[in-house]
Amino acid sequence: xxxxxxxxxxxxxxxxxxxxxxxxxxxxxxxxxxxxxxxxxxxxxxxxxxxxxxxxxxxxxxxxxxxxxxxxxxxxxxxxxxxxxxxxxxxxxxxxxxxxxxxxxxxxxxxxxxxxxxxxxxxxxxxxxxxxxxxxxxxxxxxxxxxxxxxxxxxxxxxxxxxxxxxxxxxxxxxxxxxxxxxxxxxxxxxxxxxxxxxxxxxxxxxxxxxxxxxxxxxxxxxxxxxxxxxxxxxxxxxxxxxxxxxxxxxxxxxxxxxxxxxxxxxxxxxxxxxxxxxxxxxxxxxxxxxxxxxxxxxxxxxxxxxxxxxxxxxxxxxxxxxxxxxxxxxxxxxxxxxxxxxxxxxxxxxxxxxxxxxxxxxxxxxxxxxxxxxxxxxxxxxxxxxxxxxxxxxxxxxxxxxxxxxxxxxxxxxxxxxxxxxxxxxxxx
Amino acid sequence: xxxxxxxxxxxxxxxxxxxxxxxxxxxxxxxxxxxxxxxxxxxxxxxxxxxxxxxxxxxxxxxxxxxxxxxxxxxxxxxxxxxxxxxxxxxxxxxxxxxxxxxxxxxxxxxxxxxxxxxxxxxxxxxxxxxxxxxxxxxxxxxxxxxxxxxxxxxxxxxxxxxxxxxxxxxxxxxxxxxxxxxxxxxxxxxxxxxxxxxxxxxxxxxxxxxxxxxxxxxxxxxxxxxxxxxxxxxxxxxxxxxxxxxxxxxxxxxxxxxxxxxxxxxxxxxxxxxxxxxxxxxxxxxxxxxxxxxxxxxxxxxxxxxxxxxxxxxxxxxxxxxxxxxxxxxxxxxxxxxxxxxxxxxxxxxxxxxxxxxxxxxxxxxxxxxxxxxxxxxxxxxxxxxxxxxxxxxxxxxxxxxxxxxxxxxxxxxxxxxxxxxxxxxxxx
Numbered sequence: 097x098x099x100x101x102x103x104x105x106x107x108x109x110x111x112x113x114x115x116x117x118x119x120x121x122x123x124x125x126x127x128x129x130x131x132x133x134x135x136x137x138x139x140x141x142x143x144x145x146x147x148x149x150x151x152x153x154x155x156x157x158x159x160x161x162x163x164x165x166x167x168x169x170x171x172x173x174x175x176x177x178x179x180x181x182x183x184x185x186x187x188x189x190x191x192x193x194x195x196x197x198x199x200x201x202x203x204x205x206x207x208x209x210x211x212x213x214x215x216x217x218x219x220x221x222x223x224x225x226x227x228x229x230x231x232x233x234x235x236x237x238x239x240x241x242x243x244x245x246x247x248x249x250x251x252x253x254x255x256x257x258x259x260x261x262x263x264x265x266x267x268x269x270x271x272x273x274x275x276x277x278x279x280x281x282x283x284x285x286x287x288x289x290x291x292x293x294x295x296x297x298x299x300x301x302x303x304x305x306x307x308x309x310x311x312x313x314x315x316x317x318x319x320x321x322x323x324x325x326x327x328x329x330x331x332x333x334x335x336x337x338x339x340x341x342x343x344x345x346x347x348x349x350x351x352x353x354x355x356x357x358x359x360x361x362x363x364x365x366x367x368x369x370x371x372x373x374x375x376x377x378x379x380x381x382x383x384x385x386x387x388x389x390x391x392x393x394x395x396x397x398x399x400x401x402x403x404x405x406x407x408x409x410x411x412x413x414x415x416x417x418x419x420x421x422x423x424x425x426x427x428x429x430x431x432x433x434x435x436x437x438x439x440x441x442x443x444x445x446x447x448x449x450x451x452x453x454x455x456x457x458x459x460x461x462x463x464x465x466x467x468x469x470x471x472x473x474x475x476x477x478x479x480x481x482x483x484x485x486x487x488x489x490x491x492x493x494x495x496x497x498x499x500x501x502x503x504x505x506x507x508x509x510x511x512x513x514x515x516x517x518x519x520x521x522x523x524x525x526x
Numbered sequence: 527x528x529x530x531x532x533x534x535x536x537x538x539x540x541x542x543x544x545x546x547x548x549x550x551x552x553x554x555x556x557x558x559x560x561x562x563x564x565x566x567x568x569x570x571x572x573x574x575x576x577x578x579x580x581x582x583x584x585x586x587x588x589x590x591x592x593x594x595x596x597x598x599x600x601x602x603x604x605x606x607x608x609x610x611x612x613x614x615x616x617x618x619x620x621x622x623x624x625x626x627x628x629x630x631x632x633x634x635x636x637x638x639x640x641x642x643x644x645x646x647x648x649x650x651x652x653x654x655x656x657x658x659x660x661x662x663x664x665x666x667x668x669x670x671x672x673x674x675x676x677x678x679x680x681x682x683x684x685x686x687x688x689x690x691x692x693x694x695x696x697x698x699x700x701x702x703x704x705x706x707x708x709x710x711x712x713x714x715x716x717x718x719x720x721x722x723x724x725x726x727x728x729x730x731x732x733x734x735x736x737x738x739x740x741x742x743x744x745x746x747x748x749x750x751x752x753x754x755x756x757x758x759x760x761x762x763x764x765x766x767x768x769x770x771x772x773x774x775x776x777x778x779x780x781x782x783x784x785x786x787x788x789x790x791x792x793x794x795x796x797x798x799x800x801x802x803x804x805x806x807x808x809x810x811x812x813x814x815x816x817x818x819x820x821x822x823x824x825x826x827x828x829x830x831x832x833x834x835x836x837x838x839x840x841x842x843x844x845x846x847x848x849x850x851x852x853x854x855x856x857x858x859x860x861x862x863x864x865x866x867x868x869x870x871x872x873x874x875x876x877x878x879x880x881x882x883x884x885x886x887x888x889x890x891x892x893x894x895x896x897x898x899x900x901x902x903x904x905x906x907x908x909x910x911x912x913x914x915x916x917x918x919x920x921x922x923x924x925x926x927x928x929x930x931x932x933x934x935x936x937x938x939x940x941x942x943x944x945x946x947x948x949x950x951x952x953x954x955x956x
Contacts, residue, residue, distance in 0.1 A: 461654065
């Protein structure tokens with residue numbers, strides 16, 4: 097006998113979890129589709145040369161690589177960005193630009209398994225390829241706002257910054273040679289103490305460290321852009337335009353300037369953002385991204401600019417299951433008790449009629465003891481048990497038992513039963 | 527520069543195809559969910575020993591096997607049945623039986639690539655585990671009926687047979703030693719001539735070949751079960767009970783007895799079925815399955831009986847795109863033209879209001895020439911272009927251009943615009 101087990105770092109998804117994930121994904125897809133983003137898909141396996149060398153050595157080590165039967169060097173994708181770059185280069189002539197797509201799919205990384213981190217997980221990416229316009233910067237942030245709101249989350253902030261503006265500031269301060277290091281120190285701003293940040297910056301740029309930290313503070317006040325003009329001679333930046341837009345839209349409560357948001361990855365070149373839920377800050381950012389200018393450079397002569405984001409599905413599931421669990425007790429799902437196999441046509445007829453109205457209805461699949469059927473309904477969190485015994489069938493009535501309250505009620509026809517099941521809260525008098 | 531290409535036997539899915547697949551899958555999931563089937567998921571990778579030896583040598587050769595970084599022998603799943611068996615054995619105590627689940631996911635097989643056959647494709651499986659009741663046989667067939675009907679297909683047949691009954695017939699004819707061979711000859715009934723079938727059967731069971739072929743004919747008439755009683759002494763079989771049920775439900779036009787449906791795979795032990803669309807017979811069966819009695823035997827002491835089916839998603843996509851293409855010209859999708867970046871707040875406000883009403887609205891992301899924006903709308907099959915130029919904004923009107931007809935119309939407020947967009951066919955007078 098073979099021991100039934102999943103691989104180290106991998107796990108099954110049971111119905112309770114998978115229903116939740118599917119609902120979340122479908123909510124996200126609905127919003128994306130209203131914005132005209134279309135789905136694409138790419139193979140789980142790619143040629144090794146497509147995958148390697150895109151995200152540094154550490155990344156390469158985590159890729160599941162092997163030889164297929166044709167001795168080709170292949171690997172499982174570790175993100176959805178490299179496949180997107182390949183996809184856009186390969187199908188360039190078949191796509192309409194600006195190309196707006198989303199891709200929600202699994203990726204694989206041979207990371208050291210940690211609590212809550214697995215070697216197989218979902219990514220949910222959305223991008224606009226082929227325009228550097230203000231509109232595209234604005235749309236991505238607006239889309240993030242709408243995506244999160246549509247999940248029923250109302251207290252959150254999208255923190256924005258711009259790598260290009262940071263570069264201009266570093267130029268003005270003549271510290272641009274340390275750009276990469278400064279950005280990566282600032283990236284730790286919310287993880288370590290301000291003192292530590294200052295200390296690290298000082299060892300790099302001496303007294304200019306305090307200017308940088310002052311700027312991070314100032315960016316939280318409205319006159320920040322005036323200050324940049326006066327002190328640094330930096331005229332209207334893209335970040336200022338984006339910020340003005342959201343001010344006009346009266347969304348300044350949600351969209352916040354934050355120079356400490358720099359994003360770890362090297363490839364960002366413009367606007368960058370991270371999203372935090374105010375009563376779930378410990379999760380970190382639940383939606384991050386930014387503008388990158390060289391998406392297709394590795395695969396094509398045509399270099400395309402892009403901007404996009406990635407939703408942290410697992411973090412969102414953690415938050416939502418805790419803070420906004422679906423109240424399953426109020427479900428109106430119904431189990432038809434199975435008294436005798438000779439009455440199957442009655443059960444199936446009834447189930448068919450109710451399902452046509454969009455109601456979830458099961459027939460218990462064995463003529464078992466009623467107690468067992470009752471337990472099954474409870475375990476699957478069905479609220480109602482429909483009792484169509486010999487007597488009810490001969491009297492042409494529909495007897496419904498509410499599992500929560502224990503109450504039983506008879507209905508004289510399917511229409512009345514159906515109308516109650518569709519809205520059991522509202523009906524007080526039958 | 528790296529050549530952007532997909533692996534041999536693999537392919538990308540472009541938006542036009544992926545939108546179609548997602549709609550199809552979501553339609554199928556909706557029906558399954560109304561029947562109380564819950565989704566599960568399992569990892570793409572499994573231990574080699576879990577995957578090997580389940581479907582014969584030919585099967586094993588097609589599995590993508592390799593060693594991971596921890597020198598573990600692993601492989602990509604080649605179907606969703608073996609993972610289900612492992613899943614049920616592993617999580618036995620967490621599941622509610624009868625366990626009704628579905629699983630729609632990719633599988634990988636290193637087959638020789640042929641036209642329309644790829645090394646990566648979707649399977650869509652649904653099963654009931656843990657009951658051998660008549661109800662469960664009936665439910666699976668009824669579910670297939672409903673799944674296909676809900677896809678808008680109305681002219682189809684589900685052909686049913688029962689391996690157990692076939693066994694009883696072979697016993698009565700004393701040819702049970704040739705059971706496996708006879709079943710596999712009958713499996714070719716619709717692919718080769720009847721003469722060939724007869725010839726193959728004769729070389730195996732001599733004159734009894736004609737009896738078998740006569741039975742195949744007789745099974746298409748109503749007195750078949752009486753005939754079985756009289757000639758073979760076979761009393762009421764499960765297949766007869768299932769058939770009687772569908773007769774009572776007045777579904778005999780859809781559910782047909784057919785002894786030539788035997789299913790290739792060894793593991794079926796009871797009811798088996800295949801589904802054919804009458805104007806798409808060349809596709810073969812679009813939904814097949816049956817009862818198996820030893821699902822978990824390899825992984826557990828507890829042997830569970832199951833019955834399930836698998837939907838041929840790719841075949842259905844081929845059929846539906848040809849026979850029932852979505853009429854995209856009647857779409858009400860709308861592109862807001864971008865005249866100037868200073869008016870972005872107006873565009874985004876408007877888009878937000880329309881999307882709240884469930885309308886798909888894009889803003890063109892650059893203030894480009896109108897001709898270019900118009901072409902974009904046409905390429906993405908948007909029907910409307912909303913023209914909010916300086917004049918329209920100052921006059922507080924909404925000017926909508928119908929791309930099909932070229933007509934332009936002004937609306938005095940968002941409500942009127944929205945109500946027209948929601949139902950452009952019905953409104954004749956504005």
